[in-house]
Amino acid sequence: MRVVLLILGASALATLGYLGAVWADPALYSEAALIPVIFATLVVLICLNVPIAVGLAVAGILGLLLTEGVDSLVTVALDMYDGSTKFSLIAIPMFVLAGAIMNAGGVTDRLINFVSALIGFVRGGLAMVNIGVSLFFAEISGSAVADVAAMGSILIPQMKKRGYSGPFSAAVTSSSASLAIIIPPSIPMILYATSAEGTSVEQLFVAGVVPGLMGAAGLMAVAYMLARRYDLPTEEAFNIARLRATFLDALPAFSLPIIILGGIFGGYVTATEAAGLAVLAAIGVGIWYREMDFRHLRRAMLDGGMQTAVVMLLVAASVLMGGFLTRAQVPQDLAAWLLGITSNKWVILAILNVFFLVIGFFLHSAAAIILVVPIVMPLIAAAGIDPVHFGLVVTLNLAIGQQTPPVASVLITACAVARANIWEVSKVNIYFVGVLFAVLMMCTYIPQIPLFLVDYFYR
Template identity: 85%
Template sequence: MLMLSIFVALVALICINVPIAVALAMAGVIGLLATEGVNSLAAIALDMYGGATKFSLIAIPMFVLAGAIMNAGGITDRLINFVSALIGFVRGGLAMVNIGVSLFFAEISGSAVADVAAMGSILIPQMKKRGYSGALSAAVTSSSASLAIIIPPSIPMILYAASANTSVEQLFVAGLVPGVLGAAGLMGVAYWFARRYNLPTEEAFNIPRVRATFIDALPAFALPVVILGGIFGGYVTATEAAGLAVIAALVVSAWYRKVDLKHLRQAMLDGGMQTAVVMLLVAASVLMGGFLTRAQIPQQLAEGILAITSAQWAILLILNVFFLVIGFFLHSAAAIILVVPIVIPLIQQAGIDPVHFGLVVTLNLAIGQQTPPVASVLITSCAVARANIWEVSKVNVYFVAVLLAVLMLCTYVPSVPLFLVEYFYR
């Protein structure tokens, strides 16, 4: 009864536009007061500080900063030129370029919203000029940006690893194959739309131009080598790779001698605010986590579901539906911080690999970013394209279907995403 009352209070606070972090902290304080009294509040400040200063979480602002430097330093433009020369000859090539560059940008920023803001402002106007509808332009940009929470380095994966006490490096490796499969599927849907609406090709395939743009973009390719090569080679942790990514982005930007300081300043301010929101959520979750742990709520949930079924496939199906619904209403960071600590005991008792489950969670939340009413990535893309969210959603449903197919594949054929983890770490 107490848990139900606190949950109702939490939902009510969120519904009246109280920030989620504040509502979460208030609900946690109420729970601690009700179960342990006033004395339980003595260490709240220290607990919140400790929760928000985990070493692994330092990677979040570093990757956000690396993405900002990359976009302000002329790196993004060179990537677009290279991908355009490589696949622009395909019908609907500009949509393919959008997806291809998002795939690369995801390896730097780890943030889908940052991807939309960076890519959308450049590519959406160009797509509209070339005959793409605003709805299709926004849908392609939004769905491809969600690769940022599947492809390493993924900020939601970092948060999951901190919440579930599992390896972020293994999560990063597990995200590679689903990310590439998702990109291929999105390109397939984009090609279908291009044939359907007779969208143009960009230019004939020209080997000298491909070579020239590749050489021009070659320094930019050092960024994923530094990040992924360092992590997969076991030379650095994910947090250390984030710091190296910032240094590499600065060096590459200096090489190109094109840094938009005004844009960089604004991107850093936006990234700082985004990081502050996430860290406040992490700190607030400590209070709720303390209450839930003492009240044995996660254990009770695990026992309740295991009493219904112990089959892994059924448990994964229940959790998939649960996270898809949660994704409609919560941002990915809030959903991970609020829900993952509750379901981890169930995962452990059911014998499900926490790395496998982490991938399932992040794929679910990638889909949640595309589904109203919250749909933070979709809303950002619609704002850039100046398109109606419901019109965009009608088109975007085909791209979301690709992400759902990748989710089902990774859920029930775990060897597909995990074979690289097995190769590198087990």
């Protein structure tokens, strides 16, 4: 704590000292010296627990004020509004709403019954059911936090009742929920496409399919090995009649991913239009089952609305910081500096992997994408790296970040549901995080894995 306070104090003093010196003698002004001052201001605000969106806005306004004067602030409100009203961003609240309707309409229970009948007979089958249902739910909500909150509240108590430990139950639920930001539709992918101008959301969605399935298979393999080690129970024996009955019962629910992914992959709708169709389809399935829990739906919609508002505020605030960085030529200078060290794109990807893994420890995925991606995109273009490939690399890094303290938003949510200690859960979760890391390495250095379907459908 003393070290943190010392760093904060030094950053604050350096920032105030520089601003005071420039105020007294404008000749001391230098854009090169101003950049670390602006970033120091942002770091200080974040460490003081100021909301990241507010910190971004304050730092961006300060940068514009010092580089271009008071006149540059006239259009601040309009710039923020324009930045947060891009067409592709409409998909975010729509996918969140579709997930809420699906969970409140009885869809989740039927998915659990079907997956349990399909693979529940395997040792540790309920853990695999957890992963399998998360794989399906990821194709509707696009949000890992929504996934772990919805699935965890149902499956974690059932797992604990059947002899699974609280840390194991939370680890499985948390790690499998991160599939929601790898498999389409993915909210972080939408934000990445918005931040990386010219990148196709649809191509990012397609690129996430194979890595997502690889991640699910790897998580199931680890769950099976741990189940054998701890002699975890199996569910009821495989029964073809039960499988057929649960499949027919869940059949209307299977229309949701077909509508979303089929529409996008077939080129019939954009990602934003698919989000609207997902809401209509979720409503139709809920009406079919006649089990809509309106109290649950209201709570889920309020939570989703707040989550969306936070993301939109981040997007709006990032416009101001982006304007300052563009005027100061920070992205171009970073690209020139790193390319001066190495022009090998694989080495550059390794450096950026380490950078994003570290960033993921401290920032939520939305904030990390909005803050960092616009800065590194000129470097990606100069190094000849496919922006869709890099988008998968970023997404996988942030999926790991959701599982690693101190921020670890998804892991913390799972621990809260399971009432388990975060460090005890992390000891188990490290095996599952290892799977995500292996998928990250394969997708980084074998780009054909994420780009195979993209090349087939679009190139």
